[in-house]
């Protein structure tokens with residue numbers, strides 16, 4: 407039997423409030439997520455979200471943009487400062503959209519792009535058509551994968567040089583190299599490879615969706631100084647949100663990128679999220695360095711603590727991680743999909759992850775051999791290295807010792823009581839994950 411509209415309406419609010427309560431009592435370890443400050447949450451509820459502003463500030467296709475233009479110009483100025491970039495476009499509405507802007511600006515259908523394969527940590531937006539990847543399906547690019555060395559957890563420089571030569575000798579039009587990725591524990595060899603691509607006439611992009619905050623904090627690599635022509639990113643993984651995208655580059659590419667964003671890939675560009683980006687960028691300029699420093703310390707502590715409890719953390723030879731991400735081969739204890747569900751029952755939220763050798767060993771993405779953990783959101787809640795040790799113990803109790811997740815959940819909820827506020831921001835009077843009612 408169908409329900410009355412008001413019943414659906416009430417049910418939706420109940421579900422959302424339950425979600426907020428759940429996250430208030432959980433340990434958030436999904437590496438692509440973060441929690442925005444109350445200030446960012448406030449501005450994304452503003453009227454900006456109901457307006458249209460197509461085009462560049464000062465050259466809009468709509469009236470009513472007086473204040474919107476001013477805020478967007480501030481967002482641009484702050485993005486340029488954060489990434490020490492000559493040019494920034496804050497309009498892409500997501501990380502995938504930012505990559506589409508890059509493809510539109512620098513490639514044509516049929517060109518070849520180098521990127522990481524998905525099992526090596528690449529993102530579906532840089533994938534080939536046969537996998538349903540955005541680069542292949544939408545931008546009609548041919549995709550070659552960077553040769554990847556699992557021991558080093560990094561792109562193999564010599565093998566890549568050979569592969570580029572090979573591709574050129576086969577007549578492929580290599581026009582773009584896309585560094586960066588979704589499982590990125592070590593800085594990529596941009597300095598070593600940027601010129602290899604430039605010499606064959608290709609542009610170099612760094613997809614900083616995950617590590618943008620670490621780059622802005624000066625803690626990872628600095629793509630625009632290491633040979634990248636352009637960098638795309640999401641604004642909500644290691645940056646402070648809201649969900650969105652951004653592209654930074656040099657003045658010489660400004661016009662081509664502006665056109666690639668509008669009209670090619672966005673019409674209206676979610677102006678409330680432009681406000682949110684502006685606030686988040688200001689917060690990041692003030693607090694980002696301290697934050698990024700703690701994110702990396704926490705990831706290293708989490709990796710080390712898991713390792714000491716018997717987990718096979720990848721990248722041991724390289725100190726496990728230089729970013730917010732920890733990748734664990736979990737096959738000793740089960741499969742990634744099963745363990746993700748089991749941990750979720752204890753309010754420990756992380757995700758399964760394909761390992762570079764999974765496909766060869768007949769595992770697939772639904773139940774792969776790995777789990778991926780990120781320290782960025784727990785850091786935003788104020789956690790430090792010793793808290794990472796405690797989280798590793800909670801995970802080990804379930805995965806290694808086989809303890810009932812329901813029992814561990816009680817300790818998770820107790821532990822979370824100590825971390826109620828969003829840190830690294832100017833104003834934080836509301837609780838993290840507090841449901842705010844305005845109706």
Ligand SMILES: *Cc1c(COP(=O)(O)O)cnc(C)c1O
Nearest residue numbers: 500501502529587588613615640
């Ligand atoms: C998350 C991610 C994206 C996509 O970002 P969205 O903001 O989710 O669209 C693109 N590239 C990489 C490497 C990512 O990890």
